[in-house]
Amino acid sequence: MAALFAAAPDTSESDLRPKTIILSLLILALMPAAAAASARQVALFQDDPLLVHQGGAIRAQTLDELQTLGVDAIKVQLNWSSVAPTGRRKPAGFDGSDPAAYPGFAPFDGFVADAQAQGFRVMIALSPPVPGWATARKGDREGEDRPSAKEFARFVEAAGRRYPTVDLWTLWNEPNHPGYLYPQATSKRVLYSPRLYRGLMRATTAGLRRSGHSGDRVLFGELLPIGKSKIFRRNTVKPVLWLRELFCLDSRWRPYRGRTARLHGCNGYRKLTGFNGFAYHPYTRAQGPRAVEPSRDDATIRSIGRITRALDIARRKRRIGGPRMSVWNTEFDFQSNPPDRFGARLARIPGFMGESEWMAYRNPRVASHSQYTLLDAPLGPGGDTSTWQGGLRFASGKVKKGVYAAYRLPLFVRLLGPNAVEVWGAARPGGAGAIVQVQERRGRSPYRSLGGPITVKSAQGYFKARFRLMRASRRDFRFTSGEHASWAVKAANR
Template sequence: MALRVALVTACAFAAFATTLAKDAAAAPGVRFGIQDDAWLEFGPGTLSQRVAELDRIGLEVVRVTLHWYRIERSPGRYDWRRSDRLLRALDARGLDPVVTLWGTPEWANDGAPNVPPRVGADFSSFARAAAARYPFVRHWTMWNEPNKAIWLKPVSARVYVSKILNPGHAGIKAANPRARVAGGVTAPRGGKGGIAPVDFIRGMDRAGARLDAYAHHPYPDYPGDTPFEGGCGHCKTISMSTLERLLREVDKAFPRASIWLTEYGYQSSPDPFGVSPETQAQFVSEAARRVFAAPRVEMLIHYLYRDEPDLERWQSGLETVDGEAKLALQATMIPFTQVTRAGTRPTVWGQVRPGTGGQSYVIQRRAGGSWVAVGGMRATSSRGYFGRTVSAAKGTQLRIWYPARRLASATLVVR
């Protein structure tokens, strides 16, 4: 185990150094975003204020679900009022919508929304109409977690490809050839009545799936899993800690496809299985570094801006249900994490997301009741990234100070 950890650390550092050097010349493709449809539509303040908040904290993409069964209640008759408000507000602020199409109307399947349409052409027509109405939307995902019975019944990669993905892909491309369409959108586990994502990817390949990107939701297998360690090494599940499994499977099935991670997060207390707010913030930062160094990953979308009030649901937000900022909000604005350490010389990584272009920042260490600079003011890359080796013993508390906005990262304790 010690040898494995050492090798993983060495490989991670090498990838980190290579990718950071690459960023100095050209920004890597990964962008960070959020999905919280309820908060976006009904949260406190006005829609423009909520969208401005997402821009303020440095996010670039926002995932929004369009419910086919609500928009096209009868064939060819569309109600775009909700999606007009949300998508045009995001576009006006310069935020990039990632639009998910889901939910079959009863007229198209004589069943519930998770039952596929009888005829794929019906979904293709809806996808084409949506893409025609929103030509500024460049990223589309077909369905949500079709490897789980709650979202697609029956669960079948062949049915998903023939009735949803390929018809949807054709419809989007007919209206906007430059748009990009993601398939899969798989959950990390199949669950009861479902299919593990590894098997679903292989089934999609056999069924002749057409896609520009493969989307996946790499939630942890267990609450204590970190973005780098944990998960099930011999299973066909795919979490953030087993991200290499996704990279391998997609590379074999769809070698030209990009990877979009369109839902991810860690639940924190008061969820009975949640981690502490400090650990949630740490994992948010580590996940950012994880995907920064991962080939072909173009986006990572955090699930929920605000916790849901029902403890049976999700407490993965950046705010509590009462609107109090969690440490994860700081970690979202300024992710900051340790890569490795040699004696009293830890190497750290981070990103300053608010603002555009390179930003000035200071690494600070805790000294008594104050924070003091370590190494003076430095500049990030054009995308806000930085990597440094500093002098700090194990147990030292470090943070990033961003003077332009008077913002601090969550505290990092050197391991």
């Protein structure tokens, strides 16, 4: 047992008796072991404005920066309406499966080529808005109203043919939000968006198969984590409830039958196939990753197990095919105050980031951890903060204090007793072979090393170490890797 811990001698606190050490180690030996961890989580990043829409020079600069941050893969939203012809009616003779028929692919071409040239894996999200000619309400400017699954299959095929080197795809954006898929429910308050999404799922696998991508990683979901308590056309829907409806299962996880099945569009339900992962946006409220969700049908970063349980039940009931699914965190961050007065306080975000990634790391089903945007969006007129403020930098380009460092070198320290801690972190840019040094201090005294240098073995840079030291809860902890130091944190009770 002693081999699991590195001792931290402290001559300034020599009253630590041998009995206290033995008792502390005995308590630690009796603690349950942590669950199997997801040490190979992909570091996923997204910032479409910088990487797609502001030209090659900005893209090159951004890719270089992401490389120094240790990013593995980059997600981009391939918005259907951005690349397709516009108008209320589909152009005469338009072949939606032919990539040459789309006028708007060029900015995405540049991104895919440049990102792959620098060694990044590219994830393409086949996303709304929908062209006005491909919705049930012709000329729909929002591009959300009952998209045509047939036309979408053709668009997916065109995208697959355009990007033969891409092998990671995901479907839609937050389909449980009425701004992306409408209506969420019928006038009788029966959920409707999951029915629409089932059609889009079948269209996606058909389009990718026809374009030669049948062996790729294909994700579905992309759900937001918290929904409204009541079902209406323009209300967001709780993700676990939405998943039950997607698989035509009732509140007790039983398949709909008879009249109920007809009411929910579930007559003749066919098992969904062709997907091998689930995409999710496990955002938390501004109070951070420990904040309790409004209901058990909501799921944030701390409760992804609710999502995997739903997927496992659906698989057991033959509502979806394939192996047990991993969950990909494909969009995540903390909107900050400043500038958003409703966001998390800036000083608390570095700690939130480390604890959130630690939570995901402990779940062996989680395949990625995501950061949504490098740069905040500019504020709206009159300081309107309805734009996105979750970047590592402010809109001016200034680094957010602590936040940037917490992404590069995430850290979480938990108390294992009054005189022991477990230090978890990631030397993200270095990966396997990186050398890290854990340090601690009390008050404003200089930092000192805890144990010796640690050689990282994980390709994604993750490491974990345990230390004995007096009054651990009163100390600050950090680690160094190369020329960089992590943000300092206190040990937490977990």
